[in-house]
Amino acid sequence: ATWPNHVIDELEHLLVDTDGFNDAGFQKAITPCSNYVSGSQLLGRETAAQWIRVAFHDFATADVKAGTGGVDASIGFETLRPENSGAAMNDSLGFFAPFVNAHASTTSSMITVADMIALSIIMSVGTCSNPTVAIPLRGGRIDATEGGSFGVPEPETDIETTLNQFSLAGFSQSDAIGLTICGHTLGSVHHAGFPQVVPESAVTPNNTGGGIHFDATPDVFDVDVLNEYLEWKGQRGGPLVTTDNVTVRSDLRLYLSDNNATLQGLAESSSTFRSTCASLLTRMINTTPASTQLTDVIDPIEVKPVNVSLTVGGSGELHFSGYIRLLSAAFQYSDEVVVSWTSRAGSSSPGFNTRATAVANGNSSMFGETFYHFFNTSIDPSAGISAFNVTILRGGSAPQIFSNGGGGYPMEDVAIFLPHETTIASNGSISMSAVVLTAANAQNVSATISAPSPQLGTLSPTIVQSVVAFEKSGTRGLYTTYSATLPPVSNLRQTTLDLTASGDRTVYRDEFRRITL
Numbered sequence: 001a002t003w004p005n006h007v008i009d010e011l012e013h014l015l016v017d018t019d020g021f022n023d024a025g026f027q028k029a030i031t032p033c034s035n036y037v038s039g040s041q042l043l044g045r046e047t048a049a050q051w052i053r054v055a056f057h058d059f060a061t062a063d064v065k066a067g068t069g070g071v072d073a074s075i076g077f078e079t080l081r082p083e084n085s086g087a088a089m090n091d092s093l094g095f096f097a098p099f100v101n102a103h104a105s106t107t108s109s110m111i112t113v114a115d116m117i118a119l120s121i122i123m124s125v126g127t128c129s130n131p132t133v134a135i136p137l138r139g140g141r142i143d144a145t146e147g148g149s150f151g152v153p154e155p156e157t158d159i160e161t162t163l164n165q166f167s168l169a170g171f172s173q174s175d176a177i178g179l180t181i182c183g184h185t186l187g188s189v190h191h192a193g194f195p196q197v198v199p200e201s202a203v204t205p206n207n208t209g210g211g212i213h214f215d216a217t218p219d220v221f222d223v224d225v226l227n228e229y230l231e232w233k234g235q236r237g238g239p240l241v242t243t244d245n246v247t248v249r250s251d252l253r254l255y256l257s258d259n260n261a262t263l264q265g266l267a268e269s270s271s272t273f274r275s276t277c278a279s280l281l282t283r284m285i286n287t288t289p290a291s292t293q294l295t296d297v298i299d300p301i302e303v304k305p306v307n308v309s310l311t312v313g314g315s316g317e318l319h320f321s322g323y324i325r326l327l328s329a330a331f332q333y334s335d336e337v338v339v340s341w342t343s344r345a346g347s348s349s350p351g352f353n354t355r356a357t358a359v360a361n362g363n364s365s366m367f368g369e370t371f372y373h374f375f376n377t378s379i380d381p382s383a384g385i386s387a388f389n390v391t392i393l394r395g396g397s398a399p400q401i402f403s404n405g406g407g408g409y410p411m412e413d414v415a416i417f418l419p420h421e422t423t424i425a426s427n428g429s430i431s432m433s434a435v436v437l438t439a440a441n442a443q444n445v446s447a448t449i450s451a452p453s454p455q456l457g458t459l460s461p462t463i464v465q466s467v468v469a470f471e472k473s474g475t476r477g478l479y480t481t482y483s484a485t486l487p488p489v490s491n492l493r494q495t496t497l498d499l500t501a502s503g504d505r506t507v508y509r510d511e512f513r514r515i516t517l
């Protein structure tokens with residue numbers, strides 16, 4: 001994908017930037033894997049395991065022939081159903097909610113909760129396997145606006161009904177067995193939520209939710225659950241195998257439904273277990289309603305512009321600044337980075353370049369280190385900028401030039417939103433500023449605001465869009481300034497704006513800008 005691709009850039013940020021500078025903050029919830037982010041550590045709950053269970057429950061009611069259900073965040077509307085009992089659903093959706101935003105002027109192109117459900121499983125499985133189980137991330141899932149079908153298998157469900165439900169979702173008997181044991185390598189069954197499976201005696205002062213693990217390593221995504229079951233040692237597969245209440249031995253019924261043949265095959269080696277789990281879980285998160293168009297696989301971006309933007313100062317001076325993020329898989333901290341650009345009219349000059357200096361390190365739990373190179377330079381406003389390239393220099397090697405697939409990384413220098421000038425009044429109302437090149441003769445300057453907003457029946461926000469007109473407020477050198485005010489929003493950090501200025505012949509757009517820094 002060429003830059004900017006807002007869905008991909010945002011999802012990649014959540015996936016890759018997990019510690020240190022520019023940490024997206026998503027993965028911290030499962031660091032370490034035993035962490036519980038939604039309450040007391042004494043409850044015996046584990047966020048990484050909850051995320052996997054949520055994805056399963058969202059997926060489980062898919063009907064692939066009918067093209068309905070699958071990973072579409074309908075689970076948010078279904079949390080009161082007995083089949084979705086337990087804390088995992090609302091804990092997870094409550095954690096995901098502040099990350100939701102829109103990237104463009106259509107709600108189908110937003111970073112959806114359904115994409116986050118997929119992302120969360122990739123992070124859990126990757127991080128808790130240290131990272132030996134890699135599931136590819138694709139975006140583009142669309143959030144449902146209401147609950148879907150019933151039918152998530154429960155501990156009481158008979159084996160025919162369970163296998164039939166998996167089959168509707170496109171999973172054969174051995175797929176169903178494999179997927180379940182892959183899921184049940186993390187976490188626990190809790191007395192709170194499943195008293196019919198786990199007796200009250202499991203509740204202790206350090207385990208107040210009364211969780212009993214599926215295996216001896218509930219915070220490691222590994223083959224232990226399978227070995228303990230087949231060798232009948234340790235947790236012997238966990239409470240859904242061993243509970244005294246025969247009716248709710250759903251894992252045992254499932255595993256025995258082909259006389260353990262699937263599990264014996266999976267136990268061949270830990271790498272067979274890992275690769276089978278990766279493939280089954282990939283199929284699970286990519287099971288979506290027929291109308292969904294998933295993006296290509298989102299790989300970590302080796303050279304990525306981060307917060308690259310233009311601003312116009314009080315006297316009309318044009319500043320160009322931002323970071324170039326490099327990944328340690330391909331680069332070193334000591335590599336030098338040069339940003340060079342072409343003017344508004346498309347001409348280049350040896351003078352149109354600046355050094356980006358390494359200023360900070362981040363870390364990715366799965367993809368190594370990230371190196372941030374910062375640049376901040378002035379550009380002659382009459383010449384302007386239309387695109388930039390990035391050159392990486394290392395002593396003894398030929399320079400590597402990154403030009404965004406050939407056309408350069410585009411910059412909009414005619415219509416520019418100025419988020420650092422946004423102010424919030426005490427009543428929450430928002431004042432915003434933008435500039436438009438006076439020579440563009442803009443007739444109409446307006447912005448589409450995309451604000452994550454609460455919706456009835458689920459903890460997941462939806463994107464509500466509104467259009468606000470910008471009014472002329474003065475001049476700064478070659479630019480005309482514009483301002484607009486907006487009523488309070490519920491999530492300032494994730495409210496974004498697409499600025500449009502209609503000139504004589506062209507419409508200029510500054511898209512997917514957060515309204516405040």
Ligand code: HEM
Nearest residue numbers: 049052053056086153154155179180183187188189190250
């Ligand atoms: C017949 C199918 C299944 C049944 C009846 C079933 C049932 C259950 C039950 C009753 C719990 C306990 C939840 C709690 O106490 O909070 C649980 C936990 C869990 N399940 Fe399943 N499950 C099934 C299949 C799956 C599948 C296919 C996956 C994922 C691929 C999965 C992932 C998990 C995880 C990760 C946990 C631990 C959650 C935690 O620790 O909070 N399950 N399951």
